[in-house]
Amino acid sequence: MSMRRRLVRVLARPLVLAAAVSALSAGSTAPVAADSVVIGGFPVEASDSPWTVALSSRDRFGGTRAGQFCGGVAVGHSTVLTAAHCLGKEVLGGPPERVSDLRVIAGRTNLLSGRDGLEVAVRETWVNPAYDGVSNVGDFAVITLAQPLPAGSAIAMAADGDPAYAVGGGATVYGWGDTSGAGEYSNSLRAARVRVLPDALCEDAYPGGADGTYDARSMLCAGEVQGGRDACQGDSGGPLVAQGRLIGLVSWGIGCGRAGNPGVYVRVSDIIRTLGWTRG
Template sequence: MRMRRRLVRALVRPLALAAAVTALSAGSTASVAADRAVIGGFPVDASQSPWTVALSSRDRFGGTRSGQFCGGAAVGRTTVLTAAHCMDRDVLGGPPERVKDLKVITGRTDLLADRDGQEIAVRSAWVNPAYDGVSNIGDFAVLTLARPLPAGSVIGMAADGDPAYAPGGAATVYGWGDISGAGEYPSDLRAARVRVLPDASCEEAYPGGGADGTYDARSMLCAGEMDGGRDACQGDSGGPLVARGRLIGLVSWGIGCGRAGSPGVYMRVSDIMRTLGWR
């Protein structure tokens, strides 16, 4: 199979892509988690972050782990934000409207516990037309659900100027992704505590001009630890980064998982709000 260059980058968080290619190359429908997951994290119950949802397609990724391949954040009872690259044709095998069983899973801590929580069909998916898969700029999509999420499942978004974006501040990233960087996918939801880093740190780590993406301070933010350790990883793409009780980022890309000098890059929610005209 011919792979586009971004599929073979060293763990750019378009990891849903890597998972889809692996599954298809193997000629199997076995479940494969898609994008980044939490490194250096800890288990958390879904009730503690009810706005964290799993994106699922059993037809595409198999029944194991409920077909999970990316994460998302509920910002309205019928509105979920996720990464644009999670909706890529290379991930889903076609446009999202052709994936008949595309769903979000809410209220489920353990993906193996099929009877827990709810699975809600995705009625429509709007993918940012300005998304650039080379630079990773504009990596977000908006999913509209067929019926409302339970009350209390929505998180508020941090607008421009919110102190939640201040460098040095504490934040938490959530997901069902890889916990080792070596393909070790848990079935239960996990979280990792990270720090919001100065834009200069990511500008230095990802200056552009190569295959590793370009850090754009207006539309992205940087979080993690510069000496490595806690981070998102494969299977976590599109999942929420939360600070001061508000959504500030969506897991997007980076190099490796928890690697020193290569912090995680997230889509800045204030820029998503500006792009969509949300207040």
């Protein structure tokens, strides 16, 4: 049976949320992450990718890992992109505006430290109304922060035609998610080097149905043909970067690091086009 990943990857999603509810009802502070980190990766410092942020709610996911449940990426001093499914009712238990302790954590390598970086309150959230949880099309959301991040925290976005999208080119995905595909969440930020893959590979792997439908206009295929390096549960909403620019957000797939099932990312050029943003 396939395991579709995102906060999601169909079997993972209800099991994770059930664990979170159980932990909270028992008064546990165990780290229960909603979605997971990088397979086949390596440790990095937050200062090396200051635009990589964590989404946090200690009330819902416990305090040991600072309540981290998804990733995000700063594209402006007060603007963060993440996956739409990260802000869904199934993850948060209700609309994001009702999660009083929803925070964005920036500049913190180790989630256990509780001292480094900033924890910034969320002023406003916007979830793409065209997001389709069946096909996974349009899986992005915008978070507006209550205060700006330090200068240098934002990354440039790659617009249509940018060479960073070239098939075969190298890219790096960042996150605090599952490092094995078996629920082994990382306390520290990690990254994995992958490649932008042909759309045809993801079209063959995800032709439609319960596992989602790959849409080349709004999605990006990345990973390794033979598997082994990939994003995983808990990485959702985090950045995929190539040539110093943001090209994707971690979105979905089947399993983690499996041959024949590359990672599917939100194509950032589609976000720019959808929102009418002119910057790249």
